[in-house]
Amino acid sequence: MDLHRTGLYVPGDRPDRFASAEASGADLVVFDLEDAVAAERKGRARDDVIRWLEARSSEVAVQVRVNAGDDEDLRAVSTLPLDVGIRLPKVEDRMQLDRVAELAPGHPVTALLESARGVLNARATAEHPAVVAIGLGESDLRSDLGGGEPVLDHARLTALYSARAAGLPAPMASVYPAIRDLDGLAEDTRRAAQLGMFGRMAVHPIQLPVISAEFAPTAAQIAWAQEVLRLLAAGGVATLASGEMVDPAMRGRAERILREYVAGP
Numbered sequence: 001m002d003l004h005r006t007g008l009y010v011p012g013d014r015p016d017r018f019a020s021a022e023a024s025g026a027d028l029v030v031f032d033l034e035d036a037v038a039a040e041r042k043g044r045a046r047d048d049v050i051r052w053l054e055a056r057s058s059e060v061a062v063q064v065r066v067n068a069g070d071d072e073d074l075r076a077v078s079t080l081p082l083d084v085g086i087r088l089p090k091v092e093d094r095m096q097l098d099r100v101a102e103l104a105p106g107h108p109v110t111a112l113l114e115s116a117r118g119v120l121n122a123r124a125t126a127e128h129p130a131v132v133a134i135g136l137g138e139s140d141l142r143s144d145l146g147g148g149e150p151v152l153d154h155a156r157l158t159a160l161y162s163a164r165a166a167g168l169p170a171p172m173a174s175v176y177p178a179i180r181d182l183d184g185l186a187e188d189t190r191r192a193a194q195l196g197m198f199g200r201m202a203v204h205p206i207q208l209p210v211i212s213a214e215f216a217p218t219a220a221q222i223a224w225a226q227e228v229l230r231l232l233a234a235g236g237v238a239t240l241a242s243g244e245m246v247d248p249a250m251r252g253r254a255e256r257i258l259r260e261y262v263a264g265p
Helices: 015-022 039-055 071-078 094-103 116-120 122-126 138-145 149-165 182-194 205-215 219-232 248-263
Strands: 006-011 028-032 061-065 085-088 109-113 131-136 200-202
Touching: 006 015, 006 205, 015 028, 015 039, 028 039, 039 061, 039 071, 071 094, 085 094, 094 109, 094 122, 109 116, 109 122, 116 122, 116 138, 116 149, 122 131, 122 149, 131 149, 138 149, 182 205, 200 205, 219 248
Parallel strands: 006 028, 006 200, 028 061, 061 085, 085 109, 109 131
Antiparallel strands: none
């Protein structure tokens, strides 16, 4: 699965925003049939999203966040091209994922962990063959668990270790709900990056540049990574121009930095 530095949710019942969402510069656009849509509008929203995705010409990566346990959502997405991903909320066990694979076979699934049980079962979720990425629903976790930042940090690290152990990319960070608090967004995104996450979802386009900047490797990091890979190509231990000794154990870090650079705009 490709790395996405920025992702943007767009409410499924706001077709007037679909085109602007895809033109926002986000690496990933998620058409939301779940939390952003009132219960009485969900059926109409599903129709509008499917109609849009059937006719779209944009090349931006897209997903549909379906409603947990809603077979009609899954059947509708199953009619779309296989590059349309499914963002599945409230995942707690493999049976939910088996159902998705049965009703929408071949569609890549991003599984969202939004409860204590979901986090504790993160490894089994990440290892399911339909799953290409996992993420957290941090607002739901706060409601379920209470507590402060250490509680979320534990969930973020659990998701990270589970994803990487299953060969999946590092999880994207969850939405930062205070839309206008860009300083708070930058600080919290920096913390998520320090915990090993890569990329973040947004609910408004003004959040995208802040998120992108926090996950962008610096020029110094890119130069370091390029020098490391160039010197390690000869094998063994090498010494950088700065005097730092590098060995093959550092190859993975260098390759990750360059992947993150390529993932950006």
